[in-house]
Amino acid sequence: MNPTVVILLVGSCVAASCALVGAFLVLRRMALLGDAISHAVLPGIVIAFLWFGSRSTWPMVLGAAATGVLTVFLIDLLTRTRRVRSDAAIGVVFPGLFAVGVILAHRFAANIDLDPECVLYGEIALAPFTDLVIFGVDLGPRALWVSAVILAIDLVVVLALYKEFELTSFDPALATALGFSPVLVHYVLMSLVSVTVVGSFEAVGAILVVxxxxxxxxxxxxxxxxxxxxxxxSVAIGVADACLGYGIAYHYNASIAGGMATATGIVFVIAWIASPRHGLLRQFLGHRRLRRSFDAQIVLLHLKDRTLPMSRDNLARRFGWSHTRIDHAIATLRTDGAVDGDDAALRITSVGERALEAAGTAPLAHEALP
Amino acid sequence: MPGEPPRTDAPAIEVHDLTVAYRTKPVLWDIDVALPEGRLIAIVGPNGAGKSTLLKAILGLVPAVTGWVKVFGEPYEKRRSWVGYVPQRESVDWDFPTTALDVVTMGLYGRLGWFRRPNATHRDLARAALDQVGVADLADRQISQLSGGQQQRVFLARALAQDARLYLMDEPFAGIDVTTERAVLGLLQGLRDRGRTVVAVHHDLQTVADYFDHVVLLNMHLVDSGPVETTFTKDNLTRTYGGRLTALSNAAEALLERRPSRPKG
Structure with missing residues (x-):
């Protein structure tokens, strides 16, 4: 298989499985727990590696899953004492476990092919060159198998427990009352996160997997x-980020993991600015439209209660507005046919009076005018 | 919808010697109370009296230090499908990416059990429940786009969809407008008239006598429990609220005078 294709496929599988389980972390406001698990699984990997004496994948995945669940358990334990808040508990537990992992790796495993650098930063560029061989049959790149199997596990569990994940994320109290154990579902999710995180180490490493x-x-x-x-x-965006990230890394001849993480950031910022519902742009335009319609209404209100026409400059002075702002308001009102006369003598029209009535705005009391 | 559950002679809720503590701080002390079936029941008491905790203890959401709770004569675990729960509105994240219809459908998850997914029949039931509370047209709205009153209606619809025999509601009248309050009251009375039992944590002493049949007065200890006519008295309120009642006692007196004109439900 073409190495580029392998890298893109592995990256896509990893991104898809991370996005799928990560979505629930985001919804449960546990984003940092993902970070904690991704670091704290290191000792599990090293112990599994030492125990089984090989770099075969599944013992490591299981070792990592076990440490991941242990991490979550320890954090819960500390939080439940109420003397340590959950963010502090995360800060206490994961560096501790990670440090144990680092020591174990350096002391026992450094000379036998378990590279802490590789765990930290990932080395997806090497993915095409290690094949999975079972009973002498070469089945193709090992990393691709691993990431595809983990994606399949995530998909099956999320599809099977979709309703339970949804309910326990939204309303844990109701879930308990209905007989679904939020704690059990929580640990299932955390096991999935642990497994997924280990699977993605080869692609992006422990630091960037978050x-x-x-x-x-x-x-x-x-x-x-x-x-x-x-x-x-989430899954689609994850895959797009992975592919875009590879492109960035290829173009700048830089780290692929770095490229992929950068791509997630770029796509996020674009969505943050341009999201049709919650984006900055939409907010800005919405505010501006609202302000302009208020401005126009205020001008109309003032004209309505005057027998004499008012000039543009007079209005601007009265409101303390810039010339641009008053001109905008007048232009809007002229387009609607709500005012007539030139800038020196503006007058409300019958259209304008009806518009004010329709808006339900009470006329300003005269004593309130300066 | 499942048929009428078999009748039992047991009270809707029986609480015996219940003590609940958060860590070492007791919240409920030795509560003994039995609540009759087919009534609208208010749980009333000052802030921190353990009103919500009592509901949660009945539902097994908080562990009891001592004592037990029976629902229609059995432990709650055996009666889950008979009980509908309406938590406080603020207890969930209204920015969650979900629609009103999805939230109401969650009320049916208990009936489904693990793994089974809701189908068109369940969504029809959920839609009917939304219709019952008068917000069927909002079914596909994302829940953050609903007003407070509409959110409360969605929560009630979710409980209605459960088609329970006993409803436990944590402040169903909190933070809603007058129209919604009337609609909610109508719904609760409708449930009572169909023989269902409703137990609600309630804050507004002025409306207790008008809205409810039965009252539980709570201040960590059980002060009294019984029909509103005999239990919701100035004397009992003073014992429940202590010295803090001065402003409220006038309200209670006004209510006692008003009661004879109240139509019997």
Missing amino acids: AMLIVPPATAYLLVDRLAPMLAL
Whole structure:
């Protein structure tokens, strides 16, 4: 297989599985737990590696999953004492476990092919060159198998427990009352996160995996309003980020993991600015439109209660507005036919009076005028 | 919808020697109370009296230090499908990416059990429940776009969809406008008239006597429990609220005078 194709496929599988489980972390406001798990699984990987004496994948995945669940358990334990808040508990537990992992890796595993650098930063560029061989049959790139199997596990579990994930994320109290254990579902989700994170180490490494877990779902959250579309869009955005990231890395001859994480950031910022529902641009335009319609109404109100026409300059002075602002308001009103006369003598028309009535605005009391 | 559940002679809720503590701080002390079936029941008491905690303890959401709770004569675990729960509106994230219809459908998840997914029949039931509370046209709205009153209606619709025999509601009248309050009251009375039991945490002492049949007065200890006519008295209110009642006692007196004109439900 073409190495580029392998890298893109592995990157896409990793991004898709991260986005799928990461979406629930985002919705449960547990984004940092993903970061914690991605680091704290290191000792699990090293112990599994030492125990089984090989770099075969599945013992490591299981070792990591076990440490991931242990991490979550320890954090819960600390939080439940109420003397340590949850963010501090995360800060206490994961560096501790990670440090144990670093020591174990350097002390026992450095000389036998488990490279901490590789775990931290990932080395997806090497993915095409290690094949999976079972009973002497070469089945193709190992990383591709691993990431595809993990994606399949995530898909199956999320599809099977979609309703449970949804309910326990939205309303854990109701879930408990209905007989669904939020704690059990929480641990299932955390096991999935752990497995997914280990699977993605080869692609992006422990440091950047959190970008793949959190940023594509956070992007999708800005764009859609329902859970199922959000999951689908998270996965699609994750895959697009992975491919775009490879392009960036290829173009600048830089780290692929770095490229992919950068791509998630770029796509997020675009969505943040341009989202049709919640984007900055939309907010800005909405505010501006609202302000302009208020401005026009205020001018109309003042004209309405005058028997004599008013000049543009007089109005601007009265309101303390810039010339641009008063001109905008007058232009809007002229277009609607709500005022007539030139800038020196503006007068409200019958159209303008009706518009004011329709808006339901009470006329300003005369004593309130300066 | 499932048929009428078999009748039992047991009270809707029976609480015996219940003590609940958060860590070492007791919230409910030795509560003994039995609540009759087919009534509108208010739980009333000052802030921190343990009103919500009592509901949660009945539902098994908070562990009891001592004592037990029975729902229609059995532990709650055996009666889940008979009980509908309406949590406080602020207890969930209204920015969650979900629609009003999806939220109401969640009320049916208990009936579905693990793994099974809701189908068109369940969505029709959910739609009917939304219709019952008068917001069928908002079914596809994302829930953050609903007003407070509409959100409360969605929560009620979710409980209605459960088609329960006993409803536990945490402040169903909090933070809603007058129209919604009247609609909610109508719904609760409709449930009562069909033989369902409603237990609601309630804050507004002025409306207790008008809205409810039965009242539980709580201030960590049980002060009293019984029909509104005999239990919702100035004396009991003073015992529940202590010295803080001065402003409220006038309201209670006014209510006691008003009661004879109240039509019997």
